[in-house]
Amino acid sequence: MTRSRAQIAQRLTRASGALSSAALSRMEDDMPWVTQLPAEDRSFIGLIVQAGIKSFIDWYRNPEGAAAIRAEVFGVAPREMAGEITLEQTVAMVRLSIIVVDENLEDALGEDAESVRGPLNRYAREIAFATAEVYARYAEQRGAWDARLEALVVDSLLRGEAEETISSRASALGWDGSGKVLVMAGRLGEGGNSAGSLDDVRRLAREHRLDCLCAVQGDRLVVVLGGVDRQGRPAASVAAAFADGPVVVGPVVGSLTDARISADAAQSGLRVAAGWADAPRPVHADDLLPERALAGDRSARATLVEQVHDPLAGAGGSVLETVDAYLAHGSSIEATARTLFVHANTVRYRLRRAAELTGLTPSDARDSYTLRIALTLGRLAGVEL
Template sequence: MREANLIGELEKTLLDTGIDTQISALATVLLDRVGELAKEIAARIRAVAPSSHYEVVPAEELEEACRAHLCNALQALSGQAPLDTEAAARVGRRRAQENVPLPSVMTAYRVGVKSFWEAVVAEALRTSLVGSDQLVAAASAIWELQDAITEGMVSGYHDAASQRLLAGERERSALVEALLEGRSMDVDAVWSAAEVLGVPRNGPFTVVAAEVPGIGRQALPEVAAILSRRDIRSGWRLRPDLELGIVYLRTSRDLDDLARVLRQHAQLRVGVSPTYDDLCRTGDALRFAKVAMRGGDAESGAVTFFDDSPLAVASAGAPGVMARVASNVLGPIEALPAGERDVLLDTLEAWSACGGSAEEAAKRLYVHPNTVRMRLRRIAEHTGRSVSDPRGITELSLALCAVRQTPNHSSSEPAGSTGSTEPADG
């Protein structure tokens, strides 16, 4: 739309100034010199544009692009053909495919426009086809024409850049999927995957598995860009139920940075595998990451590292078995009214998290230490497992992990309150 408006403004300006005939004659003369002018402009672009960017453009191709733009502009000015912005868009797409940065392309266009204007002025003075006053009046129309050509180039550049980005993301996603599925890949395929992902073949790596909030929705939006800003390379794949990532840990600090990013952005459970060195073992790492993810609290955005959470991992590793264990150990408590059940389970969880200290658990729960001790006695009475017996503690802890890992299990009342009457200090 913008390009069409510019073309319309150009035609209107030429007609309003009454100099279309003079400009047409001048443009016709310059068309006879288009080959010479194209060589001159291409040489100027080569001299000004950074060689590290434009050296990828063959000399013949650059000269031909200059020729095409000159013919396009001069034919429009002479009335021989309408302005064709698609020609400029093709050049823009080509430069994007050649990885020439857009600022470098814009620099080349500025050089070209300046050279074109100088050629127009020089020819007008040499031939006297257009007087100074008429040339000044026509200048705005000529610049509008150049704006239309430049906008066409930029539009084509952005289209090609977007297509390349999309194609690159699809390729990255497909390679991540192949690695995660543990497909048999030969050495060359693994090296190619590493190259596309921007990582070495040898790690250490880790796999991240994150629950998604809904089908097709990301669990960790923009996580690749966030990690990239921390100089951490990664590749991600979105599945219907999970968002999965392969993360390259260049330094020991990267794992800590990854943990901070995940904890800051996690919406639901996230699991992180043990580190591994060979990309071919990514499928095994994914299984560990999934187990770690299931080991987190189903009602929170918990980030669980496989190596740091043996109890949670052990519970999540055999969900069917642990469901039976949880039923056998905590079944009597699960059968209590919701308020009483949640208070006892929250107390057991806080006491365990505080290293078996009733005093520290009381601070976390905002109750008296004797209240914690009384609740622990009630747990022992209901389950037959004592919190002073190592075996009893182990069974209670495993069963509690299994309960917390079950979706839709949430406390209905604050941990400091109960559904029944109990003394504040036992």
């Protein structure tokens, strides 16, 4: 006797409970990870299996008028399940459910089983596409959420929000928290592809096993890197992801919650990087102290006085006087010696001493510029600082 689709669908409906139970039992036997899931997740898997079988029956009864498979099957489970169960696992569950239904068709339908197998295979393809769509949408939504959270963390760092807030949000993004931290800043440039730049930064950070948080701040790209060493290595490798133009690296700090210090220096340096025409790329914010000081950065002024002027002034032996005279006489040792009425070797000794104290070599053009600015600020310290 030939039965109509509606009649066969009715028989499938009566057998749906047994088919669902058989599929779930098979999953527990063949997929040990299913039994390790929390009870709530296992219950949602059961609902998905039941909804999948019901959806097939409805689709078989009326292929043209059936509702969207994705909504029918996966609408019963919370969106968060896509974060707990992988796409591979979900596809395996769907495949196994189809196999179990196929194996039990003869018991449920007898001679009508063969007429259902073809539609069942077509339905399997449809639900496979629906499964991929669910995970693609989840990944898109999760990616958008992560991007917003990441931008929020970077903004919080720049504004100096509470430490516990920053740490908890960064942890949600997978921030490891070990190693030193620094901040880099560069410009996006007109028409810059911010999404592409962010992706490039993250890729390079992963290649060097660095934690990474990045966000676009106006026309700037700000990157927070964790896991660097005391010298900031290998952060310089990430500079390649920035658009053309200066890239400034802030000082290394001990933890993410101290990153505000590095961020302030990096952004201050970026604002004045054009003042040093031959600056390397990337350039360290501390190497831009003269330009930052000239632009009104009080922190840079204080640093130059404390780290350059004060050590020279406290060294004794007329070291500060010698450096000042050396710079004033065109970096001529002989002219400096004549001005101070000392031997040229004495001048050389004092200049070497100055280099040891400050890390700046008076005979180097860039270092001599920094020394000039620092000595001037030191003389003005009692008035301006």
